[in-house]
Amino acid sequence: xxxxxxxxxxxxxxxxxxxxxxxxxxxxxxxxxxxxxxxxxxxxxxxxxxxxxxxxxxxxxxxxxxxxxxxxxxxxxxxxxxxxxxxxxxxxxxxxxxxxxxxxxxxxxxxxxxxxxxxxxxxxxxxxxxxxxxxxxxxxxxxxxxxxxxxxxxxxxxxxxxxxxxxxxxxxxxxxxxxxxxxxxxxxxxxxxxxxxxxxxxxxxxxxxxxxxxxxxxxxxxxxxxxxxxxxxxxxxxxxxxxxxxxxxxxxxxxxxxxxxxxxxxxxxxxxxxxxxxxxxxxxxxxxxxxxxxxxxxxxxxxxxxxxxxxxxxxxxxxxxxxxxxxxxxxxxxxxxxxxxxxxxxxxxxxxxxxxxxxxxxxxxxxxxxxxxxxxxxxxxxxxxxxxxxxxxxxxxxxxxxxxxxxxxxxxxxxxxxxxxxxxxxxxxxxxxxxxxxxxxxxxxxxxxxxxxxxxxxxxxxxxxxxxxxxxxxxxxxxxxxxxxxxxxxxxxxxxxxxxxxxxxxxxxxxxxxxxxxxxxxxxxxxxxxxxxxxxxxxxxxxxxxxxxxxxxxxxxxxxxxxxxxxxxxxxxxxxxxxxxxxxxxxxxxxxxxxxxxxxxxxxxxxxxxxxxxxxxxxxxxxxxxxxxxxxxxxxxxxxxxxxxxxxxxxxxxxxxxxxxxxxxxxxxxxxxxxxxxxxxxxxxxxxxxxxxxxxxxxxxxxxxxxxxxxxxxxxxxxxxxxxxxxxxxxxxxxx
Numbered sequence: 001x002x003x004x005x006x007x008x009x010x011x012x013x014x015x016x017x018x019x020x021x022x023x024x025x026x027x028x029x030x031x032x033x034x035x036x037x038x039x040x041x042x043x044x045x046x047x048x049x050x051x052x053x054x055x056x057x058x059x060x061x062x063x064x065x066x067x068x069x070x071x072x073x074x075x076x077x078x079x080x081x082x083x084x085x086x087x088x089x090x091x092x093x094x095x096x097x098x099x100x101x102x103x104x105x106x107x108x109x110x111x112x113x114x115x116x117x118x119x120x121x122x123x124x125x126x127x128x129x130x131x132x133x134x135x136x137x138x139x140x141x142x143x144x145x146x147x148x149x150x151x152x153x154x155x156x157x158x159x160x161x162x163x164x165x166x167x168x169x170x171x172x173x174x175x176x177x178x179x180x181x182x183x184x185x186x187x188x189x190x191x192x193x194x195x196x197x198x199x200x201x202x203x204x205x206x207x208x209x210x211x212x213x214x215x216x217x218x219x220x221x222x223x224x225x226x227x228x229x230x231x232x233x234x235x236x237x238x239x240x241x242x243x244x245x246x247x248x249x250x251x252x253x254x255x256x257x258x259x260x261x262x263x264x265x266x267x268x269x270x271x272x273x274x275x276x277x278x279x280x281x282x283x284x285x286x287x288x289x290x291x292x293x294x295x296x297x298x299x300x301x302x303x304x305x306x307x308x309x310x311x312x313x314x315x316x317x318x319x320x321x322x323x324x325x326x327x328x329x330x331x332x333x334x335x336x337x338x339x340x341x342x343x344x345x346x347x348x349x350x351x352x353x354x355x356x357x358x359x360x361x362x363x364x365x366x367x368x369x370x371x372x373x374x375x376x377x378x379x380x381x382x383x384x385x386x387x388x389x390x391x392x393x394x395x396x397x398x399x400x401x402x403x404x405x406x407x408x409x410x411x412x413x414x415x416x417x418x419x420x421x422x423x424x425x426x427x428x429x430x431x432x433x434x435x436x437x438x439x440x441x442x443x444x445x446x447x448x449x450x451x452x453x454x455x456x457x458x459x460x461x462x463x464x465x466x467x468x469x470x471x472x473x474x475x476x477x478x479x480x481x482x483x484x485x486x487x488x489x490x491x492x493x494x495x496x497x498x499x500x501x502x503x504x505x506x507x508x509x510x511x512x513x514x515x516x517x518x519x520x521x522x523x524x525x526x527x528x529x530x531x532x533x534x535x536x537x538x539x540x541x542x543x544x545x546x547x548x549x550x551x552x553x554x555x556x557x558x559x560x561x562x563x564x565x566x567x568x569x570x571x572x573x574x575x576x577x578x579x580x581x582x583x584x585x586x587x588x589x590x591x592x593x594x595x596x597x598x599x600x601x602x603x604x605x606x607x608x609x610x611x612x613x614x615x616x617x618x619x620x621x622x623x624x625x626x627x628x629x630x631x632x633x634x635x636x637x638x639x640x641x642x643x644x645x646x647x648x649x650x651x652x653x654x655x656x657x658x659x660x661x662x663x664x665x666x667x668x669x670x671x672x673x674x675x676x677x678x679x680x681x682x683x684x685x686x687x688x689x690x691x692x693x694x695x696x697x698x699x700x701x702x703x704x705x706x707x708x709x710x711x712x713x714x715x716x717x718x719x720x721x722x723x724x725x726x727x728x729x730x731x732x733x734x735x736x
Contacts, residue, residue, distance in 0.1 A: 006032055006041050006073065015045060016069045018165065018197060019152045021172040028103030029082035032075075040079040044072045044087055044101060047166060053088040055098065060088065084137065100184035105136050107171055107180050108143055114176040117147075120390040123455065125398045126316055126406075130211030131192065131225045134182065141184035142225050144170065144192075146209065147391055148362035149177020152199045156181055157206070158192035158222070165195030165204065177391075191222040193356070198363025205363060208313060208356045210395065215301040215313070217320045221356040224320075228406050231329040235336035235408060242341070242410060242462035247488055248528060251625040252573035253615050254343065255291040255581075256534055257282065258308060259299060259322055262578050264593035275318075275327035279334040286340060289581060289608070290615025293341040295413060297535065299328065300346075303354050308535075308590055310347045310415055311382055313357040315399040318407070332408050341410035343466065344403055348396045348448075349416035350382040359383055367392055373433050377419065379426040387420070387444035397452050404460045411464035412456070414487070418470045420445040446485070453486030464488040466530060477528040492529035492572055495520040500537065503563055506550050507645065507667040507727070514642045517666070520570070521634070528629050529572040533580060538588045546583040555668055557583060557603045558697060558727035561610055561690040562664065565729035568614045569651055569662040571628045581611045603696025610695040617687055617731065622653035623660045637661070637676050638714050644669075646724065648676045648714075660687070661732040663724060670700050671724035677716030681708050684720055684732040691725030700725040705732065 007026055014020040015027075023045070030041045042054050044063065047070030054061040054074045063072035086098045109128060116122035134143045144156050154170045160183075161167035170179035196205040208215060212223035262282060265271050273281065286294055299322075301314025309319070318328040332342050351367065353359040358367040368383040369375030375384050386392050403409040419425040424432040424440045435443050453465055467487040469476050478484025502516040538544045549559035560583060567574060579594045582604045586595055598604040618624045627633025637648035645666035652659045661678060665671055678684070685705040691697030706720050713719035722730065 006030075006034075006075070007043070012067060012071060015169070016067060016071070018155075018169065020169060021153070023169045024103055024106060024171045028101055028105075029085075031081070034075070034077075037077060038079065040076040040082060042074045042076065042082075042085065042101070044103075045167070045169075046070050046072060046087075046089060047164075048092065050090040050092050050094070052090070055086045055088050056083050063087075100139050100141070102141075102168060102181060102183050105139070105141075105182040105184070107173060108134070108136070108182060109145060109173060109178065109180055114173055114178060117178065117394060118176050118390065120394050122394055123397065123401060123459075124405075125394055126211055126402045129398075130209055130213065130316065131223065133188065133225070133227050136182060139184045141182055142186040142190065143180065143182045144194075144209075145178060145180045146170070146194055146211075147176075147178050147395075148194070148196055148366070150199050150364045150366065151179070151196045151362040152202070153197040154179040154362075155195045156183060156192055157195045158190055160186060160190060160192075163193075163195075165197070186225060188225060188227060190225040191216065192225065193222055196362050200363055203363060205360070206356065207361055210315065210358060210361070211398075212301075212314055212317050214325055215317045215320055218303050218305075221303065221313075221354075223314075223317075226325055228325050228329075231326045231333075233329070233333055233408065235333050238336035238339070239408065245462045247462070247464050248629060249626050251292055251619040252530070253291050253618060254293045254295045254530070254573070254575035255286045255289070256295045256297070256532075256575055256577040258297045258535065258578065258588070258590060260305070261588070261590050261593060263596065266593070270592070272322055275323040275331040278322070279331045283331075283335050283338050283340060287338050289612050290619065291340065292619070293343050293410065294335060295343040295575065296345065298345045298347055298415075303352065303357075305590060307352070309345070311350065311352040311380070312347060313352065313354055315395070316402050329407060336408065342408075343411040343413055343464070344407075344409050345415055346400060346403070346412045347415040348385060348399070349419045350377045350380055350384050352382050367395070371433070373427075373431055374423070377426065378431070379419075384419075387442065387448045393448050393451075396448065397455065400452055401455065401459065404456065404463050410462070411466060411488070413466040413468060414449075415468050417449070417467045417476070418473070420449070421469070421473055422471070449485050449487075450480045454480055457486070457488075466491065469493075475527075488528060489530045489573060490527045491532045491534075491575075492520070492524075492527075493532075494523070495529070495531055495570070495572070496533060496537065499563060499566070500545075500548060502666075503559055504548050504550060507555075510645045510666050511642045514639070514645060514647070514666075517566075517647060517664075518639045521636075524571045524634070525629055525631055530575050531567050531570060531572040532575040533567070533577060534575065535577045535588060538577060538579070538584075540587075542587075544584050544587055545580045547585055547587075551668070554603075554696075555727060557607060558668070558691070561607065561695055561697070562666065562727050562729055564610060564614060565688065565690045565731070566664055568618050569624060569649075569660065569729065569731060571634050571651075573625075573628065574618070576611075581608055583607045606694060606696030610690060613688060621658075621660055621687070621733070622655070623651045623658050623733075626653045632656075637678075637716070644671060644674075646671065646674070650679070657734075659734070661720070661730075661734075663722060663730045663732075665724040665726065665728055668726040670726050671722075674722050674724050675711070675713050675719050676722065677712065677714030677719050678708050678734070679716050679718070680734055681710065681718050682734045682736070683707055684734050686730060687733050688731040689725060689728060691728040697728065698725065700728075702730070705735075708734075 214224035298309025475484030549556035
């Protein structure tokens, strides 16, 4: 006798075919009426099992297989509302298990959540999208939410269902293109992905969760259910102080680190340090050297080590290479307790085309543009985000806010901003599409960056944003209400290029290139600049900072000490890539540790001492950090002595009397009896001499200081007669 269906045949056929957009409309409990009596129809989709029973208050109701493919139904009479129940499943081998029914829990996202998501104002989407541990009706499980508007079907798959996409199809929430499902009883650490059936080509795609909080260690690519709210923080003092911090007037000295190659364990197959091991080693090291912040090259999950993390697949997941999410939180926490801020590199400019990632996520160019003139990055062979699309903007903004919120990150360095701003970046004529006004500016990217900076500075007072922007785009670090992009800081790429070019000249020729030293002051206050000597300058045949310097070994170290001294006295905040502080000879290699054995020898140790002293003086002296972004903090004494390759200048605090006199000698020839003008009479103490014997220098100097004479010079009423050591900088301060 045929079984009379209580559900439409078409719905059943589409469920079995794996193309039903709303399995909740069929599965789970459904009130129905039979012969004028209320019944409850409970349906379950369980292929490849022997039989199924419904357990209600210890009473068993046998389920009838209404389709051979695995659709079961039980009709409970006189039961108008759904009780709490479980499914008792007898497997083909005779074993029995009990489970809660995933489809007994209706969709959890509210219509208001969906409205905000479609509007682009769901700024805490990471609290609902992805995989979240929830307790619903006393039942613990995991709530999955994913955006895939062009999919015919989306399922959650994992070890718990044999990676079978027909087992747990998700429910589509309509025009928002959002799919969701609550799976009871899944534990923390469950591996999962989304199986997506594309609408256009009926292809099956296996994708990691874009909003996942954790992922497997490469080369495995599954997402991992993880609760990032469980960590107990101990950095209340730091966070409270940060909210009152003014980054523009405070000292900011950044140590840039690639976590996987700062230090390794050669005795254990050259393995990485874990986040917690780094907390024990890196944080005390950076603190001892006097840095205020660590900047981490991307720690977001990424499949290829050689990308250094800049081609991410997990925009909400700390890479599993070095430990679990809580381990990274512990690292940040310990840094804060030690008085160190954490800045994280963040890469919204492009993403890789790995099959488990964002590329062709639902079978279409969902996160990027289909047209390669807009969606393909020729320099990095990667995909470019579609900044016009509301849901993509929400994804990127949520990623940035997530790290500041859940991980207490103190700032983001946004990578490759120039490639976001310009439609013709890295392209030849005819390979790009102008904007609606015929220009080359990417207007959608501009508006995204503005909106993001407004949100960050509003929601996280004291947090900073830094742009790696290499062009002359105006107002990158100016407020959005004045037409700027709203970043706190911008890397000073021009200063970096000029300095490295100048210092590579043999000193005998520097007299002809002194303008490269002084040119940066023409635009030094057009942005809030960070003077960055980054990882990009010590790879791919560019040689390390020390190896770039000319001359014999002594002169190379002396030149590098002079470069560092000039950087610390030049207007702008400071950043140095790891290894530069002790004079790494070998180019940076992301697969190996820094050459720490060099620190056992002079003059490498001397260079470290200099960095420690420069950081100390930089923080102690307001003149060196308080007025970095206005002419009132800088005054030339003399920049015209090209014959001797000498420059002299003043750095000033808001209290103009607290000035530092800086004199640079860019040749290996000592200058005796060298006169410079100064604004006040008195004794000028030698705060720093980079030629000091403790730093590996020749110890030529001024015996600790010198008196000003009532002899006018350089337009000042007084002057100092100095001995200028070779390849060095002097810092002097008048003592009251």
